Amino acid sequence: MPEIKFYARPAVPIEMHKVKIVQKLSLLPARERLKSMYEAGFNTFRLHNSDIFMDMLTDSGVNAMSDNMQSAMLRADDAYAGSETFYRMQKKLEELFGISNLLPAHQGRACEHIIAEHLVKNGNCVIMNYHFTTSKAHVTRLGGHVEELVRDEGLIPKSQNPFKGNIDLDKVRACVEKEGAENIAYMRMEAGTNLIGGQPVSYENMKAATELAKSYGILTVLDASLLQDNLYFIKTREESMKDKSLREIIRMIGDLYDIVYFSGRKFGFGRGGGILIRDEKLFHDMEDLIPMFEGFLTYGGMSVKEMEAMIVGFEETMDLDVISQSPQFIRHAVNTLDEMGVPVITPAGGLGAHINAREILTHIPAEEYPAGAFVAALYLCGGIRSMERGTMSEERNLDGSEHISSVEMVRLAFPRRVFTLSQIEFVIDRVKWLYDHRHLVGGLRFTHEPKTMRFFTGKLEPTSDWPEKLVEAYVADFGDDQ
Numbered sequence: 001m002p003e004i005k006f007y008a009r010p011a012v013p014i015e016m017h018k019v020k021i022v023q024k025l026s027l028l029p030a031r032e033r034l035k036s037m038y039e040a041g042f043n044t045f046r047l048h049n050s051d052i053f054m055d056m057l058t059d060s061g062v063n064a065m066s067d068n069m070q071s072a073m074l075r076a077d078d079a080y081a082g083s084e085t086f087y088r089m090q091k092k093l094e095e096l097f098g099i100s101n102l103l104p105a106h107q108g109r110a111c112e113h114i115i116a117e118h119l120v121k122n123g124n125c126v127i128m129n130y131h132f133t134t135s136k137a138h139v140t141r142l143g144g145h146v147e148e149l150v151r152d153e154g155l156i157p158k159s160q161n162p163f164k165g166n167i168d169l170d171k172v173r174a175c176v177e178k179e180g181a182e183n184i185a186y187m188r189m190e191a192g193t194n195l196i197g198g199q200p201v202s203y204e205n206m207k208a209a210t211e212l213a214k215s216y217g218i219l220t221v222l223d224a225s226l227l228q229d230n231l232y233f234i235k236t237r238e239e240s241m242k243d244k245s246l247r248e249i250i251r252m253i254g255d256l257y258d259i260v261y262f263s264g265r266k267f268g269f270g271r272g273g274g275i276l277i278r279d280e281k282l283f284h285d286m287e288d289l290i291p292m293f294e295g296f297l298t299y300g301g302m303s304v305k306e307m308e309a310m311i312v313g314f315e316e317t318m319d320l321d322v323i324s325q326s327p328q329f330i331r332h333a334v335n336t337l338d339e340m341g342v343p344v345i346t347p348a349g350g351l352g353a354h355i356n357a358r359e360i361l362t363h364i365p366a367e368e369y370p371a372g373a374f375v376a377a378l379y380l381c382g383g384i385r386s387m388e389r390g391t392m393s394e395e396r397n398l399d400g401s402e403h404i405s406s407v408e409m410v411r412l413a414f415p416r417r418v419f420t421l422s423q424i425e426f427v428i429d430r431v432k433w434l435y436d437h438r439h440l441v442g443g444l445r446f447t448h449e450p451k452t453m454r455f456f457t458g459k460l461e462p463t464s465d466w467p468e469k470l471v472e473a474y475v476a477d478f479g480d481d482q
């Protein structure tokens with residue numbers, strides 16, 4: 001979307017849609033939120049949605065649908081096998097990515113399961129620009145390991161680098177040398193990235209990296225779950241691509257990879273997933289896994305209604321007005337927080353605004369999860385649900401010690417087309433209040449710690465009575481009704 005110019009007021013990003021259906025929200029009083037937080041074991045995944053004012057946990061499966069997406073649901077072709085909906089989906093994805101072989105799956109991690117199950121053998125290495133929790137867990141579950149080869153700048157919190165998700169080609173060469181090309185199951189590029197602040201990957205980097213991988217005979221895989229934001233950044237930040245249409249860009253990207261998979265909970269604004277596989281033989285070899293783990297080959301565990309909606313969602317992704325909204329809102333939040341002195345990850349990326357908890361809560365040891373503590377505190381200070389993206393999201397080392405994450409972030413996801421600017425302003429305000437009262441926030445420790453992906457279902461407790469003190473300070477400033 002070209003940025004809309006203003007005459008007498010400071011320019012702000014504008015919603016290029018209007019609201020047709022609403023869901024009522026309520027803001028629990030702070031002392032009640034404190035009770036809910038204890039009940040949820042200081043893990044925002046365990047909160048009841050009805051106790052939340054601003055749900056910024058994730059953008060997964062919670063994006064707003066358009067009128068056209070909803071109406072498309074009515075024509076879904078319900079059939080166990082051979083549904084016309086599947087063929088429409090396949091055709092649309094082929095039109096966009098240029099790959100006709102589609103395996104449907106119920107969400108992104110299901111695609112990762114199928115891909116890893118078929119390709120990863122015990123002792124294998126999978127190269128990634130950066131891991132995502134589920135993509136790594138599926139590799140390690142099978143005895144493989146992940147090498148994260150993002151360029152060093154990708155992990156520097158404050159930067160002007162427009163493509164912090166880029167993979168480092170020298171690191172790729174060194175990794176192939178060390179592991180041996182035959183031991184590398186595939187190279188997975190995530191565009192954009194999730195765990196390092198929604199930072200995008202440039203087309204130029206995708207092209208160079210896939211050419212390099214192919215020169216070693218290594219299979220190339222694109223995780224396109226966050227591609228819609230990445231497309232926006234390629235179009236607006238990559239000089240050589242600015243005159244290309246989104247349709248041309250997505251096709252150029254598709255042409256680079258052997259496999260493209262996506263979470264339809266993000267890409268396509270629906271709920272589902274899919275794997276596109278260029279090679280006919282590989283496609284047929286992987287095919288058998290779908291009926292076993294997902295559902296028949298023409299629905300793969302998805303509702304055909306959601307599939308129809310996603311087909312429209314894919315097409316809407318080709319509209320710059322649609323895909324601009326989220327990155328522009330995120331940029332507004334990130335830049336405003338930055339101006340207010342709150343440490344944030346810059347430049348603003350896709351997916352959400354990311355706060356650098358490591359820099360804010362320097363008094364909390366890494367083993368007491370500063371980002372997790374900030375996330376819990378932010379819920380207490382405004383009913384805002386965010387997600388920890390740091391050490392708590394890692395798994396322990398084999399010797400039981402903590403694997404200290406290279407980043408310690410709080411992610412405020414911006415589900416697409418969901419929030420208005422006034423709601424975002426509220427969030428900015430409460431983040432700033434919490435930042436100014438950061439000395440009141442203390443650490444967390446696990447009371448129930450699952451072995452794998454503990455951040456989803458684990459339970460924690462505060463290391464002192466800091467939550468009570470924080471809530472009292474909040475009530476003193478805002479009253480006891482909010």
Ligand SMILES: Cc1ncc(COP(=O)(O)O)c(C=O)c1O
Nearest residue numbers: 060107108109132194225263265
């Ligand atoms: C980059 C990326 N890949 C894969 C996934 C997994 O997708 P799903 O949540 O649909 O399983 C996610 C989800 O957040 C993601 O961000």
